[in-house]
Amino acid sequence: METSFALTGKGYVIVAADTTAARSIVKMQIDQDKIKELSPHLLMAYSGEPGDTVQFAEYVERNIRLYQIRNLYPLRPAAAASWIRRSIAESLRSRNAYSVNLLLGGYDTSSHTPNLYWIDYMGTVVEVPFAAHGYGSYFALSLLDRYHDPEASLEEGLATLKRCINEVSKRLVVNPGKYKVKVVDKDGIREVEI
Amino acid sequence: MSIMEYNGGSVIAMVGKDCVAIASDLRLGSQALGISSNFQRIFPVTDRVYVGLPGLATDVTTLRERFRYRVNMYTIKEEREIEPETFAHLVSSTLYQHRFGPYFVEPVMAGLSKTPSGGFKPFIAATDLIGCLNFAKDFVVAGTASAKLFGVAEGLWEPDLEAEDLFETISQTLLNAVDRDAYSGWGAIVHVITKDKIITRTLKGRMD
Numbered sequence: 001m002e003t004s005f006a007l008t009g010k011g012y013v014i015v016a017a018d019t020t021a022a023r024s025i026v027k028m029q030i031d032q033d034k035i036k037e038l039s040p041h042l043l044m045a046y047s048g049e050p051g052d053t054v055q056f057a058e059y060v061e062r063n064i065r066l067y068q069i070r071n072l073y074p075l076r077p078a079a080a081a082s083w084i085r086r087s088i089a090e091s092l093r094s095r096n097a098y099s100v101n102l103l104l105g106g107y108d109t110s111s112h113t114p115n116l117y118w119i120d121y122m123g124t125v126v127e128v129p130f131a132a133h134g135y136g137s138y139f140a141l142s143l144l145d146r147y148h149d150p151e152a153s154l155e156e157g158l159a160t161l162k163r164c165i166n167e168v169s170k171r172l173v174v175n176p177g178k179y180k181v182k183v184v185d186k187d188g189i190r191e192v193e194i
Numbered sequence: 195m196s197i198m199e200y201n202g203g204s205v206i207a208m209v210g211k212d213c214v215a216i217a218s219d220l221r222l223g224s225q226a227l228g229i230s231s232n233f234q235r236i237f238p239v240t241d242r243v244y245v246g247l248p249g250l251a252t253d254v255t256t257l258r259e260r261f262r263y264r265v266n267m268y269t270i271k272e273e274r275e276i277e278p279e280t281f282a283h284l285v286s287s288t289l290y291q292h293r294f295g296p297y298f299v300e301p302v303m304a305g306l307s308k309t310p311s312g313g314f315k316p317f318i319a320a321t322d323l324i325g326c327l328n329f330a331k332d333f334v335v336a337g338t339a340s341a342k343l344f345g346v347a348e349g350l351w352e353p354d355l356e357a358e359d360l361f362e363t364i365s366q367t368l369l370n371a372v373d374r375d376a377y378s379g380w381g382a383i384v385h386v387i388t389k390d391k392i393i394t395r396t397l398k399g400r401m402d
Contacts (some may be wrong), residue, residue, distance in 0.1 A: 077336070085252075085255065088252075089252050089255070089256050089291075092252065093295060118229060118254070120224065120252075121256070122250070122251075122252040123252035123256070124201065124222070124251040124252045125255065126222055126229060126230040126232075126233055126251075127232075128229070128230055131229075138227065139229065141227070
């Protein structure tokens with residue numbers, strides 16, 4: 001039921017996640033923000049086991065910020081992905097493993113390119129042009145295969161995202177309703193209305 | 195559902211005349227759902243040794259980093275590059291250390307080992323997930339399409355293939371075997387290692 005999408009475009013990454021927090025058949029909250037801003041140019045959408053998700057996301061957020069404080073320079077997206085992956089992989093074979101799936105989207109200010117990483121609860125990391133987690137991925141990924149353009153403008157990217165959201169609304173039994181959409185580009189992070 | 199088959203992927207290595215080749219598909223999936231068509235599972239260890247790691251993707255990345263660390267330490271301490279046979283034993287001991295909580299990968303190694311006369315001898319090896327070594331003379335296979343790879347390789351391989359012919363043979367073996375396997379495919383990459391150079395080619399295969 002927790003759906004998240006992300007896609008890259010010309011100099012940006014769009015990350016979107018639904019805003020529903022549900023337990024069994026009850027929607028507890030309909031305006032939850034599931035996208036953490038790890039650094040001025042790094043976004044992370046999380047989903048998975050309730051509790052584990054926020055706990056792990058805050059742990060990552062604080063450690064990424066600590067790196068920036070210590071080194072006066074923010075971690076690049078690829079390095080952040082490696083660090084996050086190692087944290088998950090180390091916890092996997094410990095007593096209590098984090099069960100969190102992530103989409104890490106960032107703008108690398110050194111190479112001036114957008115980067116997107118699909119990370120699953122076992123510590124699998126792969127760099128992709130677009131990605132999704134949750135049941136919504138079964139609908140969104142094929143749409144993105146067809147309509148995604150890595151050189152698209154932000155408006156075109158948001159239109160592609162809208163296609164995915166509409167398809168999930170139409171076909172998924174438990175419709176998430178509202179989505180939070182954030183964009184990261186060379187100027188930083190901002191939220192957009194979809 | 196087997197953990198070894200969760201992400202999918204296959205690797206094969208073959209021996210030729212003064213050359214070796216190692217090839218893999220590029221698919222990463224989450225069971226039946228394909229996630230990436232660009233997942234590298236073959237990594238260079240030295241200029242002359244390559245290792246392919248099919249199996250659970252998180253362990254592929256973890257082991258790649260572990261081996262890189264251990265080989266770097268070896269190179270610093272020994273002040274020389276690691277030989278393929280030594281690396282194979284390094285892989286075996288690393289995996290057996292986790293005998294009762296193993297990494298879910300079945301490594302395949304290919305390289306050229308130095309002979310006392312100064313020449314190079316082709317070398318391939320594979321292990322299972324707990325480090326049991328297999329030093330084959332012809333070819334080694336691993337991954338979800340391993341049974342199919344055995345079949346095609348047995349039919350197509352012959353001894354003393356030159357580098358170009360070895361490339362054709364290993365490519366056809368891989369492409370046809372993964373086409374019969376649902377969890378492998380979505381692109382393929384081949385590395386042919388000779389004493390002077392390594393040629394890497396990406397194959398055009400069925401993307402279904």
